[in-house]
Amino acid sequence: MGSEDSASTNFIKAIIDEDIKNGKNGGRVHTRFPPEPNGYLHIGHAKAICVNFGIAEEYGGLCNLRFDDTNPVKEDVEYVDSIIEDIHWLGFDWGDRLYYSSDYFEQLYDYAVRLIKDGKAYVCDLSPEEIREYRGTLTEPGKDSPYRNRSVEENLDLFERMRNGEFPDGSRVLRAKIDMKSGNLNMRDPAIYRIKHASHHRTGDAWCIYPMYDFTHCLSDSIEGITHSLCSLEFEDHRPLYDWFIDQLDVHHPQQIEFARLNLSYTILSKRKLIQLVDEGYVDGWDDPRMPTLSGLRRRGYTPESIRNFLDRIGVAKRESTVDVALLEYHIREELNRTAQRVMAVLRPLKVIIDNYPEDQVEELEAVNNPEDENAGVRVVPFSRELYIEKTDFLEDPPKKFFRLAPGREVRLKHAYFIKCESVVKDENTGEIIELHCTYDPDSRGGTSPDGRKVKGTLQWVSVPHALNAEVRLYEHLLTKEDPLNLEEGKTFIDYINPNSLEILKDCKLEQSLKSAKPLDRFQFMRHGYFCVDPDTTDEKIIFNRTVSLKDTWAKMQKKGNA
RNA sequence: UGGGGUGUCGACAAGCGGUAAGUCACAAGAUUUUGGAUCUUGCAUUCGCAGGUUCGAAUCCUGCCACCCCAGCCA
Numbered sequence: 260m261g262s263e264d265s266a267s268t269n270f271i272k273a274i275i276d277e278d279i280k281n282g283k284n285g286g287r288v289h290t291r292f293p294p295e296p297n298g299y300l301h302i303g304h305a306k307a308i309c310v311n312f313g314i315a316e317e318y319g320g321l322c323n324l325r326f327d328d329t330n331p332v333k334e335d336v337e338y339v340d341s342i343i344e345d346i347h348w349l350g351f352d353w354g355d356r357l358y359y360s361s362d363y364f365e366q367l368y369d370y371a372v373r374l375i376k377d378g379k380a381y382v383c384d385l386s387p388e389e390i391r392e393y394r395g396t397l398t399e400p401g402k403d404s405p406y407r408n409r410s411v412e413e414n415l416d417l418f419e420r421m422r423n424g425e426f427p428d429g430s431r432v433l434r435a436k437i438d439m440k441s442g443n444l445n446m447r448d449p450a451i452y453r454i455k456h457a458s459h460h461r462t463g464d465a466w467c468i469y470p471m472y473d474f475t476h477c478l479s480d481s482i483e484g485i486t487h488s489l490c491s492l493e494f495e496d497h498r499p500l501y502d503w504f505i506d507q508l509d510v511h512h513p514q515q516i517e518f519a520r521l522n523l524s525y526t527i528l529s530k531r532k533l534i535q536l537v538d539e540g541y542v543d544g545w546d547d548p549r550m551p552t553l554s555g556l557r558r559r560g561y562t563p564e565s566i567r568n569f570l571d572r573i574g575v576a577k578r579e580s581t582v583d584v585a586l587l588e589y590h591i592r593e594e595l596n597r598t599a600q601r602v603m604a605v606l607r608p609l610k611v612i613i614d615n616y617p618e619d620q621v622e623e624l625e626a627v628n629n630p631e632d633e634n635a636g637v638r639v640v641p642f643s644r645e646l647y648i649e650k651t652d653f654l655e656d657p658p659k660k661f662f663r664l665a666p667g668r669e670v671r672l673k674h675a676y677f678i679k680c681e682s683v684v685k686d687e688n689t690g691e692i693i694e695l696h697c698t699y700d701p702d703s704r705g706g707t708s709p710d711g712r713k714v715k716g717t718l719q720w721v722s723v724p725h726a727l728n729a730e731v732r733l734y735e736h737l738l739t740k741e742d743p744l745n746l747e748e749g750k751t752f753i754d755y756i757n758p759n760s761l762e763i764l765k766d767c768k769l770e771q772s773l774k775s776a777k778p779l780d781r782f783q784f785m786r787h788g789y790f791c792v793d794p795d796t797t798d799e800k801i802i803f804n805r806t807v808s809l810k811d812t813w814a815k816m817q818k819k820g821n822a
Numbered sequence: 823u824g825g826g827g828u829g830u831c832g833a834c835a836a837g838c839g840g841u842a843a844g845u846c847a848c849a850a851g852a853u854u855u856u857g858g859a860u861c862u863u864g865c866a867u868u869c870g871c872a873g874g875u876u877c878g879a880a881u882c883c884u885g886c887c888a889c890c891c892c893a894g895c896c897a
Binding site: 267268269273293294295297327329330332333386387390391394395396397398399400401428429431432434441442443444445446447450452453454455469471472473475476492493494495496497498499517519524530572573574576577578579580581582583585586588589590592596597601627630631660662663671672673674705706707714715716717718719783785786787788809810811812813814815816 | 823824825826827828829832833834835836838844845846847854855856857858859860889890891892893894895896897
């Protein structure tokens with residue numbers, strides 16, 4: 260039912276509502292997501308994806324996927340493939356409307372020729388350095404290029420020869436003839452075509468001149484009949500240029516609306532910096548579970564739904580902001596709490612021997628799979644005389660608020676029995692606790708005692724002879740800096756990389772039922788958090804990634820006490 | 823002495839002249855065979871600042887301040 264009776268709204272929808280009311284575009288809503296295939300998608304892109312596909316969906320319109328592939332030296336099919344996979348994974352589809360700006364190269368060339376014929380564009384022989392000098396500065400106007408008033412015939416001839424490959428890279432560009440004195444630098448005769456003798460991932464060597472983004476982007480939107488071109492804030496002062504191209508050419512005019520991109524606390528969301536993390540080996544690749552890429556989040560155990568819910572929740576506005584990453588974590592917990600099967604795992608094992616339990620006995624105890632989902636059913640877990648419990652669940656000299664096991668204390672083993680700690684065995688040399696001897700109360704099977712006695716703590720456990728060995732990878736924020744956009748003088752984000760962002764535990768003990776878990780399956784390890792099977796898992800070695808921990812009020816209390 | 827934007831709770835974010843929604847975070851309590859989940863309660867006399875208009879302003883006007891983006895033949 261009403262998934263959003265809160266009537267979530269934003270300024271873009273307000274504009275579209277108005278457009279529809281006024282009959283603009285015949286009431287049609289058609290958006291697009293236009294990535295450049297030069298890197299992997301991250302959660303910031305996911306915001307743009309959800310905004311574009313989401314709005315189209317909400318208004319019964321369409322959203323295209325179009326690769327803005329106008330710079331062959333940076334682009335690659337590897338990125339095209341990953342982008343397609345990631346958007347599908349997020350849950351969106353563009354039907355047969357998968358486009359490439361490079362599909363429009365011929366059309367774009369014709370548009371450029373029209374501008375030349377109309378005296379609105381010219382071939383300029385200035386070097387890149389000279390063009391920069393002629394452009395002026397933020398506060399001083401630029402000056403006209405000496406080539407600005409070439410004849411239409413000469414421009415046409417030169418532009419054709421550019422296309423024919425007669426000139427080397429960088430020797431000439433085609434420029435729009437607008438206004439070198441404009442306060443908006445984008446309007447100071449911007450380049451619209453440059454020479455690049457490079458092969459393109461789709462058009463091969465068919466071209467040696469390539470249109471610039473500003474020229475390509477707005478006209479590609481126009482060609483596709485896009486009604487609302489949603490993009491990020493930094494393109495606001497490109498809008499007058501887009502409007503200029505479209506007006507000169509007198510073609511369909513999409514309306515560009517700019518919104519703020521996503522920033523996340525403790526997180527880097529800049530393609531350039533993510534590339535640096537990968538290239539310089541701070542992470543293990545684009546899909547490292549610490550990366551905010553969609554492939555990284557997927558491997559970490561995030562679900563598409565949780566990401567979409569998160570993005571819905573934060574809204575869309577023009578104000579630049581940094582969202583607390585805790586909100587993202589809230590959304591994955593919220594979903595996994597409803598859907599993930601509970602399972603018992605001991606990450607840092609401590610052996611417990613139940614002295615009064617028959618030596619060769621094994622009991623099959625019933626365990627509820629998910630108390631939040633009555634349809635999730637039950638499973639059976641084996642119980643025996645020797646068990647593993649969590650090291651952190653025992654303290655020889657516990658503080659008053661400690662509800663777990665300690666000498667003489669009784670706790671409940673989840674789904675099993677009450678046990679009481681009778682003695683502690685230590686390594687003679689190191690003093691390290693090696694094992695605990697306990698007794699159990701046979702009448703407490705299932706976790707309650709007929710005499711009505713209560714225990715404060717409930718621990719998860721794994722039977723020693725039935726335990727599955729596993730490697731578990733614990734992740735924390737990649738950065739120690741909450742606001743990575745606001746660094747101290749002279750520091751870079753590299754200075755804030757969290758040395759503890761990955762902790763690998765190699766001697767973890769899991770309950771038997773996990774034997775059949777498949778890569779990317781998600782579970783709640785009771786009292787720990789949500790975990791996901793890593794694709795590196797093999798028959799010999801099972802590996803889990805921690806998606807997010809459970810909220811831990813005990814840890815919070817301790818932290819407060821110590822601080 | 824350029825142009826374009828933005829300023830509402832710790833973090834997001836509604837609000838569009840009628841007297842500050844919601845979410846996360848945080849805090850307190852209840853409950854609990856996960857110190858999880860759940861449930862209750864609390865959390866902006868105030869909307870960047872200063873004036874003005876009005877019976878009434880976060881919303882309108884004026885001035886100021888702060889922050890972000892732009893000088894690629896990148897996107």
